[in-house]
Amino acid sequence: MSAVIEIEGLRKSFRRLRHGDRVALDGFDLLVEAGQVHGFLGPNGSGKTTTLRALLGLVRADAGRMTVLGQPAPRLLRAVSNRFGAIVESPQFFGNFTGRKTLQLLATAGGVPAVRVDEALERVGLRDRGDDRVKAYSLGMKQRLAVASALLKQPELLILDEPANGLDPAGIREMRDMMRALAADGVTVLVSSHILAEIELICDHVTIISRGRRVAAGTVRAVLAGFDHGDYLVRVAEPARAAEVVEAAGLRVVIHDDHLVVSGVDDPARLSELLGGHDLWVRELTPLTPDLESVFLELTGARVPRQVDDAGGPPGTDGHVELGPTTPEVTA
């Protein structure tokens, strides 16, 4: 597979008048290959937007090597500007124009055939609302109109920064369906988010950033597998005695109110046999497979951001959440 985005050793500090420099990126690496739907995941303030802005030349990096579609970025991005689209800043549209008119103007300005306007509206699910004024659009529809504007060029790569931010559940679902459809058409997608469930549903690959550094990368499945500690939930009649038996066999165990969690289990049949050999009959034996949320917590120590549709909105609206200690990188 060929690399579509490569970032190596990206560094960026922001000058602050009173409290010294703020290190936003501390040697960050990212590799996105053709055909991937790649989730760029990290807590608020971990450096996602700064990375994308540096890649696109919206902010100057202090150090690091970046390429987009084989071209050094941001220096020679212009050479491939027709092959990728990026929505990093909140798009602003003229509210009195319709969605179709907006795209027609952009198509004319970009020398794109007019026929692509309807194709783009169709691809983002706005065909039936194309003749409504943009000021009547929901936030999700405006986001999709922005994606449609990027699709006019028929890009092979789409970069989206927090596309689900601020959307209601229906908007999130529409955005997700749209990304899936683009991926099915062979568009490589890099999507940043702090919403774990979204990334798990949409993406095949993930890079996790914490405090400006990559702390995990690989296929979602492989990253999850790297955090599979062989944990099993076990229900037996005598949990305390069962725990002794399990511990004596060299396995780690935590006793809960009505069950045990046994760690380091290679073969659940052996665990069942072990307990049965002591007249402890297993009523339930369930693997506790990690999800992206538990991996994210383990790697970043961040509070798990709520879905935007949850009451109260995401935490860290001040731009930050508390992070745990720096964790060694996991690459899968």
Ligand SMILES: Nc1ncnc2c1ncn2[C@@H]1O[C@H](COP(=O)(O)OP(=O)(O)OP(=O)(O)O)[C@@H](O)[C@H]1O
């Ligand atoms: N223009 C700026 N001036 C000063 N500090 C900045 C600036 N832009 C970003 N930062 C800081 O750099 C760090 C990384 O911010 P960034 O916006 O890249 O994080 P993020 O992962 O995109 O977060 P979010 O999910 O909240 O958008 C934060 O500590 C932020 O406060």
